[in-house]
Amino acid sequence: MNNQIGPNWRTIVRFGLIGGVVALYLSVIGMVEAFSARNLIGTFITLAQILIFGGPFVAGYLTAREFKDKPRTTIILCGLAAGAMASIFQVMLILIAHAVDLRFMFVSISPGLMEILTFGQGQYLGSLILAALSAVMGAIGAGYFLLPGTISRTLTSAVVVTLGVGLFSENVNQILSSNWLSLIGGRSVARLLIQQKSLNPIVALVLFLAVGGLTYWRATRAKAQVESDDESPATGRQKRFRTVMLIIAIGALLGLPWIVGRFLSQVLFMVGLYIMMGLGLNIVVGYAGLLDLGYVAFFAFGAYTMGVITSASPLGLTNLNFWIALPICAIVGVLTGFVLGVPVLRMRGDYLAIVTLGFGEIIRILALSDWLAPFIGGAQGILHIPYPSIAGFQFKTPEWMYYLVIIGSLLAGFLTIRLRESRLGRQWMAMREDEDVAEAMGINLVQTKLLAFAIGAAFSALAGGIFAARLGTIFPHTFNLLWSINALSLIIVGGMGSIPGVMVGALILVGLPELLREFQEYRLLMYGILLVVMMLVKPEGFVPAARRQQELRAHAKESAVGTAAD
Amino acid sequence: MKRLFAVLSLLMVASVALGACAAPFDCDDAIGCVDIAPGDPIHIGAMLTISGATAFLGEDSRGGVEIAIADRDTELLDHPIQLTVEDSLCSAEGGQTAATKITADPTIVGVIGTNCSSAMTAAMSTMSASGVTTLSPTNTAPALTLIGEEYTWEPGYFRVCHTDLFQGAVAAEFAYNELGARTLATIHDGSPYADQLQEVMAARFAELGGTVTFQGAVNVGDTDMRTILTTVAADTPDVLYFPIFEPEGPFIVAQSSEISGLEDTILIGADGLLVAGFPENSGENAIGMYLSGPYVSGASYDEFLTKWDDQIGGVPPSGFHAFAYDATNILLDAIEEVAVVDSDGTVHIGRQALRDAVTATTGFDGLTGVLDCGQKVFGEGLTANGDCATGEALGVFKITAAEVLEDNWPPPVEYTP
Amino acid sequence: MLRRYLERFNWLDFILLMFRVVILVAIAIGIFNSVRAAKYTDNQWATLVFAGLAQGSIYALIAMGYTLVYGILLMINFAHGEIYMAGALTVVFIAHIFNDSGFLNAQPLLAILIMIVIAAAVSTILNVVVERLAYKPLRGAPRLVPLITAIGASFALQYTFRGLYGAQYRAYPEVKALRELVTVFGYKVPLVQLVVPASALVLMLGLYFFVERTKMGKAMRSVSEDKDVARLMGINIDRVIVITFALGGALAGAAGVFNGLFRPQGINFYMGFFPGLKAFTAAVLGGIGNIAGAMVGGVFLGLLESLGPNLILEGLGIPSVNQLKDALSFTMLVLILIFRPQGIFGERLAEKKA
Structure with a gap:
């Protein structure tokens, strides 16, 4: 499908444009500006930056995946090109918004947004900076794909956990200042970790290294274990282990509100x-x-x-x-x-x-x-x-x-x-x-x-x-x-007919939006997108009932119209 | 991992040690104290409607709070003031969730909020039990401050805006005395606020000697008002009072011209429609109608509007910002009054003392008139605690061609009690 | 099916019969009392009838989208109300540009045609995009999966448009020419209330002929009968589905502009949700999957909402009847579905999908 000599430009353009559309979308619906002041780590990594550069990064990664047989430098260059491509819509937005006032219609295309997108450098220089940074992000995305599996997995979990703690900093703060943790100094620890919802950079670094190290260690150990261990039948030790786990789970369930x-x-x-x-x-x-x-x-x-x-x-x-x-x-x-x-x-x-x-x-x-x-x-x-x-x-x-x-x-x-x-x-x-x-x-x-x-x-x-x-x-x-819709959605997202599925569904569709309260008017947007993505990725739900899973497979084979509803 | 653990435990030990050093102050407040170490902020909460159809109210109040804090250079007793805003939506469960979140933070001293009375009704006991002092800029439901089995007041709650008992009466008196109306129809939209306000208005109108021909309701989300307007038109009332919100309000205004029998009926809305976009949305039919609502004027208010334009931009989206400003000032003044400051700058605020100080506020010269937060009696069995407003800051506005066609806002005031 | 029930569970039929009788008697008493009370003038009734017709034809236009998609994919496109909103909300800005430049009142016909085309284009594109992104990957999945996807898409679209255009309510500018009163059967009616039903009827007839007479329409019908056989006959199913969504989107966009002309206020990101539900109800009332049924169902629902509270409920001595408008509509829906489980006109595809 692609010619053997050089990279296929069409693929680059396609993934670049997809990344660009995502980035543009997040800008024009106002999320970028709304979260420009929401620091995740220190004062230098904000949520807005992730929204702006997420698109180019993903574009670079996807492009790299498409060209995985090519030499490394080519892949990196393709990523670079895709990243640059992904900034094109935002650059167009900057230039158009400077020429025409779009605000009477698109309320989110405000001077504030322009300031963020151009890094305060005016439209031409700012556009160049944006394009350059996007290109770099695309290249990083491509580079990320090239990393060996263990390392990229390590990096992913470290980045996800660190940013996650930054994102949920408010809840971390709440747990630390809750009843008994605050007695042993939890509040002071919270103050040290988190300032104005943002993770302290040093703590972030420590967390990053710790999670990364742990993942890496486990990954290498798991590999070693697979090589040495055979499957062993359930021994008495494992049974006892299970009982202990059950007791711990019950204890956690009972103690949860106080934690x-x-x-x-x-x-x-x-x-x-x-x-x-x-x-x-x-x-x-x-x-x-x-x-x-x-x-x-x-x-x-x-x-x-x-x-x-x-x-x-x-x-x-x-x-x-x-x-x-x-x-x-x-x-x-x-x-x-x-x-x-x-x-x-x-x-x-x-x-x-x-x-x-x-x-x-x-x-x-x-x-x-x-x-x-x-x-x-x-x-x-x-x-x-x-x-x-x-x-x-x-x-x-x-x-x-x-x-x-x-x-x-x-x-x-x-x-x-x-x-x-x-x-x-x-x-x-x-x-x-x-x-x-x-x-x-x-x-x-x-x-x-x-x-x-x-x-x-x-x-x-x-x-x-x-x-x-x-x-x-x-x-x-x-x-x-909304209650009916929520209840129906959660049983389907969890996995219809499955009891653990109901719990998982409720945690995701009811718990998560409450934790992300600060997103306020974007909460329902994310809820909607989550529903769509969930159904596309895992139509059988997170924890499908065994019987149901078989049905789904059978259905997929027959490609018949399903009969869940009647 | 081990190293991280070591660092963390060290930090914990250190902080416990630090915490142990600073406790020479003996708190004898009945419901506890908030201690603010040097350099720590004095923490104020706000529970406002940030999302949903009434978000304009939250925006309006938030501006007032922020300006009041900015007026003090974000500083009180040499401590920075920190403001945390929670979305309480416009519903009971939203109010309770926000209240739970706000009260889970023990550093919060006082709260401005909520916007909707239904949210406050559900939040009331949580707020009261936690010991924070709550001042609402926009809760107008009478039940919130009245004492008794049918009502919901609990200690620690105050409001700076007028209760519906005032606004409904002002609208009724305006209709009866100024417009010379003798028959009245009212429409509410099923919100506790609108239902209550039209009830008070109708009762006062009847008391003055008028006749109430019809009291009906529409649903939020209805678009076709012709059916209810036809019912109204059957009695050809002099005045139609509809204290509801957008978009149902503009629907009523626009569609009323099509109904035969309503040609001479005068339309009166209330503060829910006191929104900059309302006249233009309603079209030329709105010319000549009235809106009752908070009315603030004077030199200090003009100054406030200038600050709004500087700090937030444009004009306030609704009419309650001045109440939010006054509420914040009453709270901050009271904190200043009751705070005990140690030699090292640590501030101790007694929670009960703070409530008492707010209750004792008299003659507070605010934007919305002279406020007095003590007990008030509205009639037999209608004793209210925590009502600061005196009903002075109310008026009836007339929508003219300038508002509909030329974006003028706010409209000129026609009547003040 | 029915007979088998009859033999075994007479009490059930008895309850259902009683239910019907009670409601019908209540309706009859209500109408009788209301008419006897003669509270309203002829003119007022006429106002309600014409407004109900206009409203009903807007429901019918939106209902087309539900009925077409359901006919082919057996799927409730829950996001269809949002498609309608997208067209209506986008064109409100265009309408204001036209109004400010004087074009709208100088050339109302041309201006409105342009507005309809733009709204239809926006809604069509959006509907096709949503189909491509959210529904197409789910062909063959169990029925509830696309339903949940559609609910998710509905939320996502609402709040996307909120982010794009803000949350405040807007209004269409008034078109002077359409506000003029014309006399019909001796009653004065604003022109817009005649133009909207008439144009809606033209559009729906167009759709009807497209489905019944053209080659593409034939393909659509055959896909709705049996997808596998249709595929064997060389019909490009994906193309047929895209066209179906495009048609539904175009009609919804047009409905958005008609709504703006008929009732200019209340335009914001949330405006599509309730009309979407109503239109779906209308489609079910008429017999889902059936174009003529959706048309009749829409008009019936519009008239019921407009006349029902004053004509039926008021005679029963219920206070604040207007509040209960939707309750009345849904009760009628239940009643009709008990009488005729397949809707007034019957669904096209009857039982085979069960």
């Missing part, structure tokens, strides 16, 4: 809540194959039930305590699952999706309406929902509420496993594969479907009840479509 501090406990609480919802939705979508886009409806029912039952405000009916109200929430969930399940029993696939989506919206609108306001507060919501308490001890802080959702998720997980292995679980899966065949086999479709809806709804309503008790006040606006 990570209050804010991260709140994040974990939300993750746990989504795990409960995800497990419930997993039954409906993953096992029974009923695509539900209105799952938030049951969550809202749970939250409002908790509110109406326990609230101390005039809307509260009974003033029962949380522990009695919680099972009532679950029962209400089951009932609403039945009630909303009946009309949609005969709908398939995407009709079901849009109708359930409609149910979600109807519930939210009714909760908001003036019509029902005398009973559930309308726009003013329900106030004064008491915290759960045991013998006078109130679960006021997220650290304590965390335990509640951990218990809830474990319970949900346990039930899910039991159900999956039960007769009902097999009926669901049979129904998912083919309704008509399942019915012919004597499965009662109505009953099976309704049970899926009801059990899934119960989990969601439980989560809703806990959520209401944590929040203390509920407003109808809370229960929007």
Whole structure:
């Protein structure tokens, strides 16, 4: 495909332009300027620089990969060319923005952005500097490809960890200043490590060397081990090791809120809540194959039930305590699952999706309406929902509420496993594969479907009840479509039908955005891109269920249209 | 790896030793003290709406806070002032998450925020329990400062803006007395703010002797207002009050011209629509309508606007910046007042003392009038704690052709109580 | 299928029957009471009808994109509302340039045609790019995978446009000529409310003839029937899919401009989300995969939203009826799908994909 004599210019241009488009995109949507002041290490490596030069670097790397059979100097030169190519859009942007005022339309093309892109050197000199630096980054990218495997892996992990700590510096800071770490001087250490969210350069260097060294050491050792070791059967030592690990894991799970501090406990609480919802939705979508886009409806029912039952405000009916109200929430969930399940029993696939989506919206609108306001507060919501308490001890802080959702998720997980292995679980899966065949086999479709809806709804309503008790006040606006979308996305990103998948999905789609709070308006952008990339790279999810993985492979072979939804 | 560990443990030992040296101050505050070592910043938090549809409010408040800090050269008691801004969105869960994050940082002394009342309602107990002092520049829901079972006030919360009890009354009095209106229709958008404000306005209007013909609601996201406007038109009210936001507000203004029966109805919006882009977006139909909202004037305010233009650029996007400025100043003044400074420059701030100092603020001469943060009584069963505003800084603006066609902003004020 | 249910679960049919009866009776009572109360004048009803028609035709145009893509790929293109937003939001700047130079009011027809072409171009390109980047690699993946991708693409597009154009609300300039009142059946109606449905109808008829009469349309239909057979017949499936996305994008872009003319306010990056949901509902109402069905579904939904609260709900004595507009639409959707699980017109591809 490429001629043998020189490098193929077309490839260089292609990868260069792809890198250039990425860099241009990040500039014109304002990310470069927004993060120009966000230092990662010291005051000399900022997030904006990574955004600007990431494109050229990747272009160089990809080009090098394409020309891997060529001599080294050629590869480096190709990388150089691709890197320079990748700056072309930004240079054009600089020149055009100086000639015409684009700001009336593109709000992000501001003088500030120009200042950053041209390094404060004016349009012509600045463009040259940008192009030159991009070329160098392209060459570095190509050079990176040429490094031997172990070294490039070592470098990658060292760079990723160092920059990662810089990126998540705020959270590192929080952990260090949390309750007990701060007692042994964690806060002072934090102050030394991190200034204004930026990693201290010396610390960064130490971290870089440490991680690099560790990776290198492990890589070389692993190689040596592979050469010497054979596979050995599970010995008693390994079993004991496993038990120890299990105990450590449980201990970590229990101690987590006190290690990570209050804010991260709140994040974990939300993750746990989504795990409960995800497990419930997993039954409906993953096992029974009923695509539900209105799952938030049951969550809202749970939250409002908790509110109406326990609230101390005039809307509260009974003033029962949380522990009695919680099972009532679950029962209400089951009932609403039945009630909303009946009309949609005969709908398939995407009709079901849009109708359930409609149910979600109807519930939210009714909760908001003036019509029902005398009973559930309308726009003013329900106030004064008491915290759960045991013998006078109130679960006021997220650290304590965390335990509640951990218990809830474990319970949900346990039930899910039991159900999956039960007769009902097999009926669901049979129904998912083919309704008509399942019915012919004597499965009662109505009953099976309704049970899926009801059990899934119960989990969601439980989560809703806990959520209401944590929040203390509920407003109808809370229960929007985003919850349904989040819950559905996390079970698919995690791996449909898989219980560990739900946990991983919740950590990624709920936990990560909370850790990256400072990205504010770009959070949902990254969420969206993450979803797309995830589906392209790992359509089966992070931790696919074994059975599902086989299905996917079979599907890929047949290249048939999938049947997950109906 | 070993070396790293050694370095780290050394650092830890050193810092513990350092920490042990500096504790001659005995804190006797009921809910604890914040100690600020020499060279460390005095840490102020802000919980504002940074993203979402009401981000203009957050931007507006943030400017006010930043200017107030810049006025002191970013310095207080020889310590730099550090500002940390958290996005509290405009929702209960957003408010609670932001509150958890802010209160997880024990160095934060006081907080400016939140913007939306729903966010504050959920954040209230977290903030109160943590001991920080919270001053909101924009929470207008009456329940937040009222004391009682139906209300949500907890110690440590203050607000510098007027409650809806003031604004709704001003709008009603303007409509009844100035415009001579006798019938009224209101529309809210399901936000706690709009629902409450129209309720207060309608109640006051009825109290004055007028008739409320219709109280309805639209949903956020609705685009077609003809149906509700038709319902309104059935009674041909003198005044239509809709204290809602963009884009529903401009939809109402623009579509009202198509409905027969609304030709003589006067439109009044509220501070949610007091945004620079509103008149132009609404089109020529907006000419002659009114907006109630915060009204600030005077030489010191002009000076503030000059600072805004210098430091932030342009004009403030909404009407609450002056409250944010005053709130920050009240907080910083109170910190200055209660702080105990050691000989080496270490500052100790008693958390309860700070709250008491803010409560004791009287006769504070701010941009938004003379403020007084003590207890207030609005009527029977309506006793409020932490309400600093006196309702002076309110007005009704008239949108004229200059705003719609020539980008003039802000509009001229028509009426002040 | 139905009969088998009938034999075994009579109680289910009974519940569904009761559900239908209750809702229909409620609707009848509501309409009866509202009409008897005679609260509104003829003129006011007429205003609502014409506005509902205009709104409905915009839904219908957007719904075309859903229905075409669904017909061929069996995939809910969740990001389609964003495609509509992209055209509408980009052209708002062009419209202001035209307005400031006086071109818009001097040559309204030409100016609007140019705007439509630009919006259609933007939306088409974007739709094709999204298809290439996000959906094409997923051919043959299970159904939920492209759905999640589409949801991700929807978020990514929204916030990309927010980054590009900012978050503030904008408005289309007023076209004086379109604001003039014309008399139809004795009622005064702004011209724009006639122009929008009429132009939308022309576009949709164009699409209908394209699909039914041209060679490419034939290829599209055969791909929607059976991809493998179509491929064996020598049809370039990838090309057909690209054309499908392009057509859907073009109509969505045009809908964006029509929306700007009909209802100039509220233009920002989030404007596509709810109309997207509504249009999808309209497509399902009419029978997804069916062009005529989407057209009827859109108009039905527009009229229902416009008339429903005052005509049906108010008669039931519910306060703040306008708040419940969407709840009413979705309830009608459920009702219709219970009566006719395949939508009003039935879907083109019926059962075979199940």
